[in-house]
Amino acid sequence: MIYEVFRQERKGQAFQHAGSFHAPGRDFAETYAREFYGRRAESVALWIVPRDDVVAIEDFADELGRTYHRVDGYSLKGKLREARERAGNA
C-alpha cells in the first residue's frame, strides 16, 4: 500500500506534502515515516495517510470563462487605489 506523508516543520505551521512510500501496513508506515521524515529533526509532526484515502479532484469546469471567479480576474491594485482616492486618503 502507498502512504502519503505530510510534514510539519515547526509548531503552528501548515503541514506540507513530504513524499510517499510503500508499506505493508499502518505499523510499518509509522516506522518508515519516522525514519524517512523524522530522524533528522526536520519535522515536529507527521501525518501519514493511505493514498487510497486521499480524495483527489482534478477536473475544474470553467466553460463560460467567468474570469471574475479567478484570483487573476481583475486588478485589485487599481480598484484599491480608486477606492482610497474616493475615501480621500490616497
Place this chain on the structure above:
Amino acid sequence: MPRADLLLELADDELVLGWRNSEWTGVAPFLEEDVAFSSIAQNEIGHARALYELAATELGTTADELALDRRPDEYRCAPLVELRRLEWARTIARHYLYETADAFRIAELTRSADAELAGLAAKIEREEVYHRMHAEMWVGRLQATAEGAARLREAVEELWPAALGVLDEELRPGWTEEVGERLGFPLPSVPALERGRHTGELEELLEEMTAVRRSAPAGASW
C-alpha cells in the same frame, strides 16, 4: 563485573550487530526496509560509540582505539551478533531476539546506582524503543502467514543457543519467558552459547571493519 568490562560487552554487541545489520544496506527486501534497517544499524553504532567513550575515560584510552584496535579475542560481544548476513527470516529472528534481550539489560542499567551509566542507558533506551517496535512488527508480519511463521520458528530454533548467550544468567529466565509467550512455540532446551568464545566470522568482520583504520593509523579525515 568491573564497569569497563560491562561497558565493553554492551558496546561490542552494538558495534558488531550494527555492522552486521548495515550489510543489508542496498540489498534489503525492499527500498523502505533498506532505509529503515540501515538507520537502525547506524543507531546501534552510535550507541556503541557512546558506550566506548564512557569506557575509554575509565581506561585512559579513546573510543576509536577500543572499537578498532583490539585483537579479536579481546572483543566481548556475544556470538549471536557475529553471524554474517543471514537470510531475512534469520535476520529478523536475530533482530527480535537481540532487541528484546537488550531491553532487559538496558532496563537493569537504568536502575543502576552509577548515575553516568544509568543516564546513558536511559538515553539509549529512548532509541531502542523504536528498534523493538520495528522487530515486533516484523515478527507479526512473518507470523501472519504459514510460511512466514515456519521460517521464523526455524530461524529462532537455530539461533536460540546463541541468543541465550546475550544475557547473564540472572536476566535470562525473565526474558526467555517473555519471548516464549510472544512467539507461541516451545523454545529449545539447549545450553547457551556463552559470551567469551567467538565464531570464525568475527575475525573476518574485524578485518573488514578496521581496514581504513589500519591504512591510516594516524587517523583519516574525510
